[in-house]
Amino acid sequence: MPKPARLRTAALLATAALLSATVSGCTDDTPKDEDLTAQELTWKACPVPSPLEGSSESPSPLPGGDEWQCATMKAPLDWSDPEGDTIGIALIRAQASGPKDKRIGSLIFNFGGPGGSGVTTLPAFGDQYTKLRTRYDLVSFDPRGVGRSDPVVCKDDEQLDEFFETDGTPDDAAERTALVDNTKSFNAACEERSGRILPHVRTTDAARDMDLMRQVLGDDKLYYFGISYGTELGGVYAHLFPKRVGRAVFDAVVDPTLTPEESSLAQAGGFQLALDNYAKDCTSKVEECPVGDTEQDVKDRIAKLLRDLEAKPIPGIFPRDLTQTAATNGIVQALYSKDFWEYLTDGLQQAYEGNGQILMFLSDSLTGRNEDGEYSNLVPANVAINCSDDKPRYTVADVEENLPEFRKESPMFGDYLAWGLIGCTDWAVPGAAEHPDVSAAGAAPIVVIGNTGDPATPYEGAPRMAQALGKGVGVELTYKGQGHGAYDSGNSCVTGAVNSYLLDGTVPKAGTVCT
The missing domain is CATH 3.40.50.1820 (Alpha/Beta hydrolase fold, catalytic domain)
Incomplete structure (x- = not known):
């Protein structure tokens, strides 16, 4: 996404x-x-x-x-x-x-x-x-x-479902074009429906x-x-x-003190650390860890799941399928709190068996979607505030140049967070500064x-x-x-x-x- x-x-x-x-x-x-x-x-x-x-x-x-x-x-x-x-x-x-x-x-x-x-x-x-x-x-x-x-209101609920289905970690030119076009379409909808409030x-x-x-x-x-x-x-x-x-x-x-790029890079490391800690916690318990035998095995199996979902999504919450991007969203959501780690374990077990419901539920939580298919305005407001605050405007070329550094910081989440940098493409309001003055x-x-x-x-x-x-x-x-x-x-x-x-x-x- x-x-x-x-x-x-x-x-x-x-x-x-x-x-x-x-x-x-x-x-x-x-x-x-x-x-x-x-x-x-x-x-x-x-x-x-x-x-x-x-x-x-x-x-x-x-x-x-x-x-x-x-x-x-x-x-x-x-x-x-x-x-x-x-x-x-x-x-x-x-x-x-x-x-x-x-x-x-x-x-x-x-x-x-x-x-x-x-x-x-x-x-x-x-x-x-x-x-x-x-x-x-x-x-x-x-x-x-x-x-x-x-x-701030941008797209309707049905359009947001489509928006979040777009591959957020493109692997070829067609996927990169789709991601950029989807971002521009979302941002144009924000300007059309919320232009009065966006500058403020x-x-x-x-x-x-x-x-x-x-x-x-x-x-x-x-x-x-x-x-x-x-x-x-x-x-x-x-x-x-x-x-x-x-x-x-x-x-x-x-x-x-960080620019948006530096902040995203730091988050890549932060979520990788949280995943490492989750894997260590799961495999260090007296009972068998149900999602891997060793810390590395846990991470390897998650990486394989994400690769498999790239090729073939699995059923999620009907009628939607769990895609690679939705699964990544769900994993990220679960890493926010140690209290969520049990949900991550359950979700991974389910997904390995071909059922993506729990990971999709976690993904929906991250994107602000409720069980009735209605979205909060968390993501539109998040984009509007960040893009109004942040002066840099990143391009596909910028992301591709920095992908090796992001991947080094986090093999699991590097691509995901690097591509998120293009979220302000063609935003209607110029950003204020490189970083806030506090x-x-x-x-x-x-x-x-x-x-x-x-x-x-x-x-x-x-x-x-x-x-x-x-x-x-x-x-x-x-x-x-x-x-x-x-x-x-x-x-x-x-x-x-x-x-x-x-x-x-x-x-x-x-x-x-x-x-």
Whole structure:
């Protein structure tokens, strides 16, 4: 499949999809003299999420029976014309559970993607933040271009099925042409159906929305928890508004120093490491590993499966077949979290017997497709945000030149991630920069957590983010574990350090290592 410019889907978004119409943009004609910082939010019971948000069920009540509340915040469509047209930013919150005199403020979450709906993701994992809720209102949002916040829409569900069936690792000129044509067709559809919002979905726009959100929620400082791409968003916010940073935590950290090509290359190594760790884990158990006798045998059998699927797909979820690209998507999805490794084992066993259902289910989770065949707008929003942020535009020649390096970094995923670089071909909006600026001199300390086994945001990004934020700002904490992110691992050292900082203001010692 033609992948997003950079595959940054957060593990929490993936988990929500595993557990788990027509939508018009939230627009209005706000009077030009209205002070948006003075607007009052109308909180009410949350509506049933739309398919574009990636869920079809209203959030379950909180512990104790409290209900989640939703509201819409008005923000400028174009931050360079703050008195012009506005859009609606969908918000969700759980009010603080502790005494009012102990409440600190609102803790805003962004779970990554980019393109993930915070309105559906926060309730799915709200139980993990029960401790934080004692002193904060837990708040998340659909960033502009996502979910209910003027979503980027490109192709319809049937067309997206066709889009994701295209071979994402072409082997000859005809397949390369098909991939490029498919990418151009998708991007042209985005411009045709979402041209109004496309110029306004950069990370800098979302950061300015968050500062407006901070003011509307009544906080002097921004209290923030960013995961995966949410760390990049938080870093950009800190750069733009260093004096307004309160207590902030970055988990599963995007490396802000890399170009898209360098980031994809690092991800190739990250997913290869995760596959190596999976194979080692499976073959080191007392019982026999059902997908291989040795670590190398596990990887060799997976590689053979992918080669076989290139020649002859197998039945997946009717009426679709499991192709090589869909199987690769499914494997990548399962490597996001150690909790998914059992699904990978089951899926591989099934596929070796000629049944591709589990791997296709995992693939659908990665691409945002539900069991009814409806797609969220995760991928369109991901492409739109990345292509608006990233200045480079890669060609087939660029990919072919760099394929040897990608294959060396990852025999399994090198081609897959290298070809994903052409995702911004003929994109309607020019990219902003080679990489984000997150320098934030004068900001309050930001806890930056790196996971040594993270496949999607490799560990090396954490120290680089800490350094880029500036001396005295980035405070690095290392978790020696597996999966995308650390706080959701349940490791008591990590959760203890994060909770102590966010709740009590106790900054962990720089260089702390949790095992």
